[in-house]
Amino acid sequence: MSQSLQQRLCSYIKSRLTYEGAWMVWCDPRNDWGPLLQMASQSEEMQDIPVFPVSERTAGEIGGLLWRRKIQELLDAKRSFVLHVQASENDLGWLWAQALLTEHLHINSLRQTLQQWGWRPQNSKTGPDEVARLARVYFQQDPLEWGGGGLQPRPEALLNVLAGGALPDADDRAILDLTISAAGLPVLDEKDLARWRTRALARLLVTQAHRVAPGLFQYHEDLIAEEQREFALQKILDAWVDSVRLSRHLGERILEADRMLTLGNYMHSATLETITGEEPFLSQAAERALFAQTCLSLSQKSRRELLEQLSSLADTFARHARGFWGDVREMQSFSKEESDLHSYLLPWGELARWSQAIARLLQAAPGPWNQPDDAVRWYVQTGWQVEQAGEELTRHVNRATAELITLLVPLREAYLARWEGYMLGWTEIWTKSGCHPPTLGSQGEWLLEQLKDKRPAAILVVDALRYDIGMVLKEAINEREGAERAQITPARTALPTITALGMGMALPLKEQDLVADILNGKWQLFHKGAKQNLSVAEQRREWLVKRAKVSPEAFLTVEDIEADKIPEPHDKFTRIFIFDNLIDKLGHDEELEPLGTGDARRRYLRVIEHLRDKHWQRVLIVTDHGFIHWPGINEHPITPPLPDAAYSSRRAMAYREDACFAGPQSLAPGGKWRIAVASGASCFRTYGGLGFFHGGASLQEWIVPCLAIAWPRKAKPVDVAIRRIEQILTLRPKIILEARHEHLFGDEEALARQVEVRIQERAHNTVIFSSEPKIITPTHEPVEFPMKLLDDVAAERGTPLLIEVRDTREDRVIASEKTTLMVEIEGW
Template sequence: MSDRIQAGLARLFEEHRIVFWYDTARDMRAAFEAADPPGVEKVEIANNEFGLKYRILRQEPKQKFLIYKDGPEPEMTDNWLLDVQLATAVFKADQAAIWLAELGLPTQFEDVVRDHMEFYRSKGRIEHLKRLLTPSDTKTDVLRRMLTVCAGAEGALDTVIEALLGELASGRDDALRLMDRAGLTAFFWTQVENAYGYVSDEPDFEDFAITLFQSCYCRALDEDGKLNAEALLVFRRWKNNRHGAEAFEALSRKYQDILQIPEDLQGREIKPLRAIDHFEEIDRQIIRKLVAEMSSQTVSSAEVLKTVRERRQSHWYPIYRDVYEAIGYATEFQQVLAEATLSMTSPAEGVKRYVSSWFKIDQLYRKFIYHMQKSGQASLLGSLFESVENRYTTNFLLTVNDAWQDQVAKLSDWAVPGYPKQTDFYRDQAAEYRRRDQKVVVIISDALRFEVAEECQREIRKLPRYDAELKPMISTLPSYTQLGMAALLPNQDLILSGDSAVSSFGEPTQGTTNRQKILGKGRAGDKAKAMKAEDFMNMKADEGKALFRDHDILYLYHNRIDIIGDKLATEDRVTEAAEDAIEDLTKLVRKLTTANFSNILITADHGFLYQHRLLDETDFSVADPTGSEILFKNRRFVIGSGLNETAGMKKFSSAELGLSGDLDVLIPNSINRMRAKGAGSRFVHGGASLQEVVVPVLKVGKRREADVGKVDVQIIVPGRSLISSGQTAVTLYQAQAVSEKQQQRDLLTGIYASDGTLISDEHQLTFDFTSENARERELPIKFLLSREADQFNDQDVFLKLRQRIGKTSHYEDYANHRFQLRRGITTDFDF
């Protein structure tokens, strides 16, 4: 600024000996004092006009003078130096003129500065404004940019509104007060009225905010709102912008009560609400209605899944993710159970049907319980839980195992034709690798039920270049840890003792040290190792590779499910333990392959029964066991000698179970439990139910080529590729179902002009549909056009699907569709 003043004064003194400087706003004294034009005497008017006139005209007639007055130029009749002034020059250098020059604006913009002086008293604001100005700006443009600066925004009016909404949510009004001090309030409300249709005799920003929420809610329901479609677009952008999420949530929660949204929602159906997420209460209402309709079976599974699918786009979905997941699994559970025929004509058929389809019912039940617990919304899901629990226990668990019991009752020896025995696992499966001179690792995950292993298989197959094959195996009876673990080792003469311990080769099998000794008896010359899985996970990379180098067969013992489920205090957390087990095993597989192990078998000692609700007395076996000697008893089996045939139980001798010794075993029929003090009753094993005795063998290998990709997404446009109104609808179609090797794709979608200008709202979408039904992989989307779209009327515009580049903030085009924008009457916005 001082340089410009110096240059301006120099030009005037080239033509004039005397120059007057009136400081009208009294804010230029510092500039005057700093000015130092060469050869010029600086003097000040201070009731000394006659003395000054005498000096400059008579005493020093050749000296150059800069005459400064701290205040406005006096009226002509009061100006005692008027005759001198008329013969010389006046330096126009008030603060407004200087700021105008600093901004590079012509003199006709003077009122933009002079009428808003407070704005320019901050050097930071001036610098910010300078960066925003363009050569083609009008006065109105400059005022708009001043609003942007006041709000600390990034661009047009919509970003100003977003910034002000952010301040409102945090209880501040700094930007609005600055606008007021800068004389911009009236201009601001004119812009808001022109852009969004907000009209008020006493405009107030919180009133505008409440009206914005109300109007956008009404318009989303195809009802009249006070504000226009442009307001809805701004609202959507703000709501979907992660930077504004906290402010949106705060105001939405506040205004949903003011606007009586809970009351309004009471009479509305789910369908029109599916795509609306302006208020959290909408999600709660949808959930309540879904739960009620599912509990009363008055809604189809397809409708439930469609609603859950669409709610994934809701702003509030992360809060209710587990609730929606629970609802989704519950409806799948109901559908699969309704379609199941729970009968069999032989034990082999029972196992075949369980491993091909029935296991899914156990899995969906477990997933429902897990997400219900994780959601923390037990009361919201209460009636649905009762419905699922009743159906699971009565219509599935009891029904299928009663039918299975009929087959078990006919068996003289414990074996299912056509299915491998657990006692043959080492010889037929683990040692098979050794016979080919290949190294192998066996992971034994305690209580890894078949259905949990099936989910684990899918998770492992999601890993690039990994494959996994799952087959069933029949566990020993009783189906408990000590016997199952011993059966998975090389074994000979398995003997039960009275305390439920098991010996093999005449030696104890409990504990890792004893199991390693037994493992060493398997194949002559093999270097065998048994250890806990967690100890292997704690190894460094070079230690893992050394383990591979120095051993031929490795047994890893993993215990996540049983250690939680087998305790009364924690048995209700077994579904969480199953999720953890899957994650553990997936990590374990990756670390093993990093350590060069390429042949991996994952299996279990036994499965389990689990019912989340506390059991009723009727669930316990009515008869107490009798016999010569009862040595061991738990919920699901009895070990003794000379045991009597007991009503409600199946008796096996050791020989009938393929065991050595002369003890007897009693197994309660179906899913009945025996009473046992201090023991849990919801998570049990040891019996002969399908869930307990059908155990997995998961064979994991690694491929050379990458085999994991993402699903394809296509744009489907009904009718002509023409946009003739303020919004357009398209359908996005996920071409394949998500599977282990076809994974989800995340896309950002919007409509763009040919120069890249975004002219609509944007949608962040996740395509992770698993349904094999193509119609259930369609996602309808509506786009609202912005004011900027008017600039591109009668031109081609593009719907683009864009995907993020790695973990960066950059995106690349994935797919696009060309539209012609031809709107008969474009909007005429002032802003």
């Protein structure tokens, strides 16, 4: 079992003083033991055994009458003590007679005793002064672990000074100088400490850059010697970056060192494809040059080569995005004073996002289509991912730099060329096969079948919910729930794919019972036997009340749901309809393409969870139509097949059913009107540059999603347990949570819940660490919560802590565990 020098010294003394009044004399002519005995006497183990140092001499002899009287008083009082005499056993002078009565006379030197306790010096020339300094410095460590020789480098001493801390005292100064030398850094300059810190960091940055790209920096004058590099990088630089406390001002110091080095000038034409190292540069100048040249190199590739090369770099981009100067680093350690340093972060995360999107695009490439059903099957199984890839490439970048824009232009062109090819391929095979509608039912027929189940159901009617958005929504629901709660069914909406017809098609009725007509250039839609014009929202609601027996109080908006104005179901109230047009509105306002659909998806996820919490056992989602995005500057207007259309739009023209013309076409509901649709992404007329299209017969516009989300009747939120952690040993702790299960193979009736973790000190409930919220699902997989140290907190080693898990929706604690902080947290 490992024992520190302090523990060994205390044990040694106590083993000699075995009864009340026992005492010992410690001979120490060089006073090497003096500081060690005093430090030991202050420990809890030695609280009843004082150490009395004797250094005074009387008439040239150690001690005197006063000390003889003091020792006699201690003996008469039967006190145990250690008499530390700065003399040899042959030079006890006035104390010689009393020393004959002691239980133990210690005469070995510090070096001899340390060797008896396991220390093995590698250098026989290590002098007594260095041994004494070594003992003072490593007093809390086991001599067995001192590593031989004299003083050993101590990285933490150097790190503290590099990060701005004060210079150590005389004993530790020797260790500091030794560590500086071991790391290959410049000799400490006390007169200009700030400049020395910058020069030392500059040398570390060059050496780290050499580790990433050896060929570029092998002759740099600041490169640390080969035999010192491992220590300098692993023990000093890597540890500095990894330290929450010490790295708080590291970003600012790196920028200062970069101004001295100008490492960007050494990069020449280096890109991610040419450097050999996998890690990011710590130098911001070098990392910035690498980013710029990588973007430029990619932008100069041909379309196919660009897509393939970008896709292959996904993992590399992600590594750099998580690097010190990356924009998605989990634990960014800039201090409040350095908040402006965020402008120096490099948008590697954008490249990683694009790369992942392109990978999905390439993986979704179709095989040959022999008939229209092959194309439909491809689209609903994998082809929808093409649209998701496009969304990532067309929405606004979080931080638009010149380098990103240079790359984004050819990247979007490469994507759109491939996307348009799929659009034209579908039009071609559908037209050649006779323009028969895809063999799918309507969304209304799907809803009619779903409502045969009498369990409470909330129907969410979303305008312009494209199929790929429905797929991503389904995946997100199942991921958050930890179970297959959501299922998706593809359906075919009406042509033209517009709200006036699509919303009627989404009502719970059969398509064959619908008839579409045109009056003064506007569409009307009727259900056989009913007078309501289902192209009008108010009349659709009237139809639901009269024909579907829906209560007038059952019509809600998403705003009602988010305001918690949700009625709970009961025996006579089992259906509610919620309407939302956010996606369509954003599209027509030209905001959907730059913003993406992420906010809309999160909006619907919140709605679904609110409905679940109000005991609506099922949520059914239908829509009217999909859409495409095509940049207005690239519009391809084509000539209508015939003049004098009864209805015209950018993507569709309507003629009487008996009209004869070539090209892609189909019938509106009821068969009274023949619809001519534009091929591929083309249009019959321009529309002021607006890139949001629907009305046509592309797969993206015509095929729509129908989602059913269902929960068990007795569902309840999953119980959570904290994996036991006895001590917090780092400033970047990770807390692991696990779902508690009543059954071996999981709980079908358990619901997912969103939680966050806090670690606070128990005395005053001050929060020290906190986590980002995460979803806990009823699976067997544990969930790891990285904890972030809050700003301006301080705590001592040994502080009792409490780990709390809070349900973010209910804002209450659902689990807690006690632990202890075993690392000091300093406020600076």
